[in-house]
Amino acid sequence: MKEQQAEKLPRPGVEALDEILGKPFPVLDDGFVRVVDYMGDDAAVVQAARVSYGAGTKKISDDRGLIRYLLRHRHTTPFEMCEIKLHVRVPMDAWRQWIRHRTASVNEYSTRYSVAIDGTQRTGPREWRTQAAENKQGSGEALDPEVGTRLTESEHEFQTLARGIYNDRIEQGVAREQARKDLPLCTYTEAYWKIDLHNLLHFLSLRMDSHAQKEIRDYATIIGRKIVARWVPQTWEAFEDYRFGASHFSRIETEILAALGAGDGEQACAIARENGWLRESKKGGWVRHRERQEFEAKLSQLNQMPPW
Amino acid sequence: MKEQQAEKLPRPGVEALDEILGKPFPVLDDGFVRVVDYMGDDAAVVQAARVSYGAGTKKISDDRGLIRYLLRHRHTTPFEMCEIKLHVRVPMDAWRQWIRHRTASVNEYSTRYSVAIDGTQRTGPREWRTQAAENKQGSGEALDPEVGTRLTESEHEFQTLARGIYNDRIEQGVAREQARKDLPLCTYTEAYWKIDLHNLLHFLSLRMDSHAQKEIRDYATIIGRKIVARWVPQTWEAFEDYRFGASHFSRIETEILAALGAGDGEQACAIARENGWLRESKKGGWVRHRERQEFEAKLSQLNQMPPW
Amino acid sequence: MKEQQAEKLPRPGVEALDEILGKPFPVLDDGFVRVVDYMGDDAAVVQAARVSYGAGTKKISDDRGLIRYLLRHRHTTPFEMCEIKLHVRVPMDAWRQWIRHRTASVNEYSTRYSVAIDGTQRTGPREWRTQAAENKQGSGEALDPEVGTRLTESEHEFQTLARGIYNDRIEQGVAREQARKDLPLCTYTEAYWKIDLHNLLHFLSLRMDSHAQKEIRDYATIIGRKIVARWVPQTWEAFEDYRFGASHFSRIETEILAALGAGDGEQACAIARENGWLRESKKGGWVRHRERQEFEAKLSQLNQMPPW
């Protein structure tokens, strides 16, 4: 007799996902994401975990509890047992960030074999964003709409010109692979993108994050909330608890929290001082220290005050 | 309007594979392979290729021709669009070779969490193989059955003893992770193994090969001929033509073949000589040279004689 | 002019690591780890980060601060710029766990091409461990040395017998690939193992962990404390702070901590209750709930009491 019983037939499916199979979710002004196919569900994660951990998983009687346990302790391999294939339409600029995730399978529309898609992402007058002051990589507030209006007009003219130049080259007989060289980065492309659930969650944890660029964040948010939430609802719930709402403390931070928990503010300060967090500035106050500042922000979320 | 039309619903399936879903194919004395789930089919390969190569694929009107073209020219990414998940029961010895393929997802039965599977691969009196004379890594003829009978008996006693020692340790309260340390390499394990079609074909090209060890070759052959052939019949046909029955010639070999094609045996010999293939042995004949000998074997398959 | 200045020549090296190049660190009774070669150092991580983040990294003036920032925020790619190659001798049983890490390059001693290494890991009378009561996968206390003595003797006899059977098969002409099938799992093997620093740290975070099996933990600990600590001291320091001594709280846990921080124990209990943590047991006290218990353990480390 074998360790595992025969699987139930027929092939497992997820009704809530089957309902939206092939349906495009619009993103940005002219992009979309849609599910082409998938394999597995929450039960497939549980099934894989039980073959691995055998008797050890019997104590966790319900699937939800087991899935939470796996995510909490970063037992990631069972989540690789689910796979999804999406068809996306996305500006090349966002796509550049997207395919930095190396664990997916990709087939992209080729502008060597075919004429480039005649579509660019357009930015409305109120959609221009300022450079963030604190966050070196990100965006801040919206720009003044009057300036925005001018930028939008200028963009529109420029994109029209860019397409004209591309079309002119094609008409003159220039090879497609060369004609495309001056297309704007925000020209739309399309691709099939296939990835397992573990790596998809990793992608989402980075790209749904507030530090991700708005454009790719829009795609990631649709994928997370409209697709993954339907596909594997128990995994999604656990993911939101353990990745998004979670907080993390370094060894130093944990030691300071423990000192605060024991009511020993002096000890907390001593730990901070030892680690170079508390150097007095000439102007009074502490010299700017990134780790200390990040910790203060986290303390504030816990409704606690720094002891220094 | 978008570059790709909406997919047809419902979710694509392969009837011939659905029929064997969950059914174990026996391998060796106590192992098996069975399909748990899958995603995609021949049409999914074609669909992915057409999004990539767009207009360039229109000339290849039929799917079979396109699949052959892709395999012939090693355009491998469309084959990554298909995925399969197997449940296997296999001796750890063969499993050691199996998981050297790093591109699959794996959940294996844990002998830390659970008591080891009570099963070892047994070798019958006529199944003992001699060391191959030519092939340093492989097996040759069957061993004399009389010797085989003795080896089989001795193996049986040994395996019984090994299990006794394991069980004794478990009874004495030794941790499972430690008790297992003296189990024979051929103890059975079980795993879920999930892989995409491109990487599966690569696995099969290595493990169905005559140089692979018989035990893993038995598994690979079942996977190839009983499972993949049903799942993606057009891909399988092309794979057999382009990987198994194929022949390959190096630059040197190609140049010699071209000289032979032109009827210029002297030029062929000159090329061989330049590359150090033709050094006269003291005993007469040529000094042993592996590249020359491999070429002679290939020439013979082409019903051609070496010109030297 | 280019964005990056010319690198300083000659090729970067790490003196502290050069000193131990080739030197075997003993592990277990007959295993070892030694560094064969490496590429990069702490400065290579910084260099890669600065090309990526450009002007954004100028604010972090010193290398140590930047490395800590990268590890804290899981900007992992710069750590891939360092690579190390080890030569290890390890029981196959531990090696089975080791090569589950798929991101390394491996060349293992082949028992198809060569006679198996004549060495097995032996367990001394005081080294037998009991099954852990709480941790389904792990070991607990040492076993009674009297029982241990008997187990050790029986192991020694068994391993001697196992080698005898192997040698007999080889003498009878059995193929090496088949003769090995009954070798004990704890037979030593050797391999070259090459991995980048990011993936090595991931390996160490799992395998130096107290939940890892003692045998592989011994290897991981040597690699971490004797090798990585010499090679990239700033990265190692940050790794210890952010991975080993760190603590993590889920969304639910963070919300409870925030309620406790605000002195609102009732709210903290309400959150716990909503999430099913507080069900009264018939015998009094709360029904066993894994998430609640894990949180209580973490609270205790912070010198805080649960409010329920």
Next chain:
Amino acid sequence: MKEQQAEKLPRPGVEALDEILGKPFPVLDDGFVRVVDYMGDDAAVVQAARVSYGAGTKKISDDRGLIRYLLRHRHTTPFEMCEIKLHVRVPMDAWRQWIRHRTASVNEYSTRYSVAIDGTQRTGPREWRTQAAENKQGSGEALDPEVGTRLTESEHEFQTLARGIYNDRIEQGVAREQARKDLPLCTYTEAYWKIDLHNLLHFLSLRMDSHAQKEIRDYATIIGRKIVARWVPQTWEAFEDYRFGASHFSRIETEILAALGAGDGEQACAIARENGWLRESKKGGWVRHRERQEFEAKLSQLNQMPPW
């Protein structure tokens, strides 16, 4: 005593590569490739192979022969033991193709953190290429230089305008991550790119190929001929013989070659006919058939005539 002797100290290096460490090789009008660091050499490949294949490799006495054997039989893992890190400056358009190779480590200049590099690839009047007639993805002859002159002028104006628009946005305070959206695809970027020798050879076999786009082929050719050839000369020689000058025949083609070798043209035709290669066209001659045509081209290289 251990299976492997102690490595020779000090750390292995390659003089011919050390000489060019940090030296930029110019590519295109404003790009470059340079070696930042590396690990391993031809001897490291051999060392890894010998640990794997042990006694089996002793017959192949010299390193060159062993390296050729490994490449010929696709024993690829020993080549993973060498690693190289390059610093490249490349148009984003070519970079898009480059990073489709997922097995490398990458740190790219970020245009979110820093102002985009002020450089675009410019095309001279004689550098415009026509669309290839046969090869759907490629380029053909040079375009008429008069047309080229006009295209170059128009490109120059366009690129100046594009930069003006980018600079204007930055001045107006638009976030860098958004301002870049209309930059031309041929804007230069820079990156550190680190890859092992096996995967690098795979990259080169695809990107030095005549079907690759000229721009990336220029980079690949420099990397192959100027860098890899110096670094691992024996591997490079074998690679050129077994990958570049090599020829490959499918099962069908091999069977036809064997029939021709036996002087049996009728049998050769019969095989071709069975496989659908020989359908008579209404206009006389054979209906176009891609596999037959590719085979005829290969036959012609072997100075043989098709028998049909």
